Amino acid sequence: MPKVISYTPAWLSKPNPGHEIFTSKVMSTQPASSNGSSASIKRSAKPGPRRTIARRGTEVFIAVGREIRWADLVYLKEAWEDKQSRNSFGKEKGGDGDNQYEGDHAQGYRTIKTQVAEDIRQLIISPHANYIAILTTHTVHVAILPEPSLLTAADTAPMKLKYYTLGPTTHVTSQWGIASALWHPLGVNGTCLVTVTEDAIVRLWELSIADRWSFDRPTLAIDLKKLADGTSVDQDFGASVHGTSKGFSPDSFEMEVASACFAGRGSGGWSPMTLWIAMREGDVYALCPLLPEKWSPPPTLIPSLSVSIVAKVAALEDEQGASPQSKLLAQQQLEWMSEIDNQEPLHSEGPPGEPPAEVYTRPGKPGRVPKLQGPFDLDLAPEESEDELDGLLSDICVIGPKMDADELMFGEEDDLELDEVDQEGLSVGIVCLLTTSGRLSVCLDLDGVEAQWLPKAKEKRLRFVEDSDPPSLLTFEVLDTSRGLEVWEGNWPVFSHDVNSRYSFYITNTSSVTFISLTPWVFRLETELNEATAGTDFRIGLLAQGQSSLRERLLTQNSNDKSTPLAASAVIRDPDLGYFLLTATSHGPIALTFEAPDIHFDLDRRSRSPTYDPEPDKPLIFFEPRPCYEPAHTLQQSSAMPTFIERQRHGKYKRLLQEEVRLSPATLTIITEAHKVISEETHRVGTAAAELFRRCEKLQLDLKNHIHKARDVATRIKAITSDDVEDGQSVIAANEKVEKRIHAARERQTELNNRIEDVRRKATRGSNRELSDKEKAWIDEVQTLDNKTDTKQAGGNALAKNSKEPWERFNEVKMLKEKLLAEINGMEGEDEVATPQNVKVPSEIRKAKMAQVMGLLDRESALVEAAKNRLERLSLS
Incomplete structure (x- = not known):
């Protein structure tokens, strides 16, 4: 803001x-x-x-x-x-x-x-x-x-x-007035002018200094009243040479144009060639595509339209329940684009500093006059007001959708260089409507306006078939920009574009200027539309229900003086x-x-001069800040009484000015007329004097306010410099106060960092983040060890391996243990029975052998217990 x-x-x-x-x-x-x-x-x-x-x-x-x-x-x-x-x-x-x-x-x-x-x-x-x-x-x-x-x-x-x-026999005072004049965004070197008159006639003028006839007759004239009732593209929708009647008719009343506009040249889709028309009574129409005979598109326009049309035709061919109207529209668009693709563009030299423009010829098929789309239904529109001025439109502003460079260059190696402003924003169009009462309606064009033409005369089966779903605009937000005293019949609010963002603008009415910015919700809405995660409907509902747009009144003039509008x-x-x-x-x-x-600025990408001297803060x-007072212009105007007296001296009552004042009808007439002049002047002078008196009173209040602020600043300075310490109190140096504040700020910062770290740890535990490479390697190792130790999973493949697995070695140890125990028990029985009395084995040898056997058994038992414990730990983990 x-x-x-x-x-x-x-x-x-x-x-x-x-x-x-x-x-x-x-x-x-x-x-x-x-x-x-x-x-x-x-x-x-x-x-x-x-x-x-x-x-x-x-x-x-x-x-x-x-x-x-x-x-x-x-x-x-x-x-x-x-x-x-x-x-x-x-x-x-x-x-x-x-x-x-x-x-x-x-x-x-x-x-x-x-x-x-x-x-x-x-x-x-x-x-x-x-x-x-x-x-x-x-x-x-x-x-x-x-x-x-x-x-x-x-x-x-x-x-x-x-x-x-322009049009010396067309735009004359005997015909209807001019509602809007627009320079076509796709005109060759900006030389195509579009005029829209109040009787709903659109004319395209392709101007050329070398051809004076280009200023006399338009290259294309369309009567929107005829086009609204048209059924075939072969009909004549041109404007009448002799003009239209100014008498009352339902069409002239409902289709009285208030304003018209194009979207920006860098907008995506069909926006640069779509003319939006706002009627005075509240209806909104669109005319697409409206092109001059010679037109110059930006480099991305034709490729983006070609990709979308081909994709649309392919989708309708695969769709079983597609309506005949949709298929006819797709074929018309494909025929229109095919004629453009077959052209070899001409190159026209532009103004100095501008690159040469590629010039195309307007396609002749399906027709040069597009279909009039509308009137648009305003979904979720505010309830009708009792005030008639709430429904009378005064201006329209259209912000086209952004250009999707990623989709356009999908699969291409080269990157497309676009203006950074055109790549940001919303992927749907925004239509802003302004009424005489200052009511602003912000609408979303979710369906998107595409090129449409009427069917040909031979296609009788589709000629009288009406569209099942009329075009509509979704009302996103409604704002009031005028106050009650500022609303009157002569008020005509208009839009003014901002230079910083295409999603902000200014509204100027008779006595005020208001700033409107749509940026708080545009980028959030685009994020929700693209991601489409859980809870998107709820979040979009919050955006729609809340007052998201920024609105600030910047200037307010005296609303009583309606003779000097802004x-x-x-x-x-x-x-x-x-x-x-x-x-x-x-x-x-x-x-x-x-x-x-x-x-x-990106400091890493730009290089500074060694002698760079930054500007002081x-x-x-x-x-x-407040505007300086300027005396009312009434105080500078001369009185009208000398002119009135001079006019009376040459009138029929000039004799009365030289005689004594007598009571007569003529004297009463002169005094009455003089009273009208004087009363009007005294009223204006009194109003200006009252305003001067109010400004003087306000000046006193402002002076008191400034003194209070200066005293407050002086008190704060004394508190910092320790000059406000009373007698008997300990003096605290300014450096000590500053150090205490810095120490307290550091402690507060440390506490906040600890809290942030705790929250981060809790969030890390509760979130399913991706595993690191070391964790993945450890899982693979555990899985391999589990496969090697699990007899059920590896039993079939154990015999095919050359190296013995741990579970095989464990079974072998158990078998050796049982075999050795059986052999020991057998040897003890044989020694007792079969040993002859004359053969005596020394007790030291027997004890040594038994100790060796028991040591082997203890070692094997320890190995078995260790393997068992490790298997239990692996199974638990």
């Missing part, structure tokens, strides 16, 4: 040029876009997205009325710092005329004149940052962006770019600017500087 360390810096505040480029020089009570007609005022007040800030690196393009301001934020910051340094060292240092930040040199910002007739509502820069699309409520212009070097040129006059009007946030991360969020109103910019996230921030 980003931590705000400062708000709008000084170089973006008054009276510096960084502040003026965000404001209009015309200060009047009437909107700058008004040309006197009520239709223009009505279109200007129409609710819709305000993406008036676009960036290219550290350069920003700001739409102010009908103009575009172009500035380099780093240049503005350095110019302000240079000015401050010259002022601090005296004026004599600033006398050098060669200073690049002097008034005679470049200022780091320019004004760009445009050809639009109304206020600019959106600015969208192409992927390679060489084109910019300029959108009003009904028109689209494409301009070629100049080089950044022009910012530092000596000429500071307003600049005129080369403009092209522009969609632009997030920048640069070494010179830091981690930076920029938004603006019509009265000036608003910036938030975040604490830079930790970046861990930044001081700790002990205070809570």
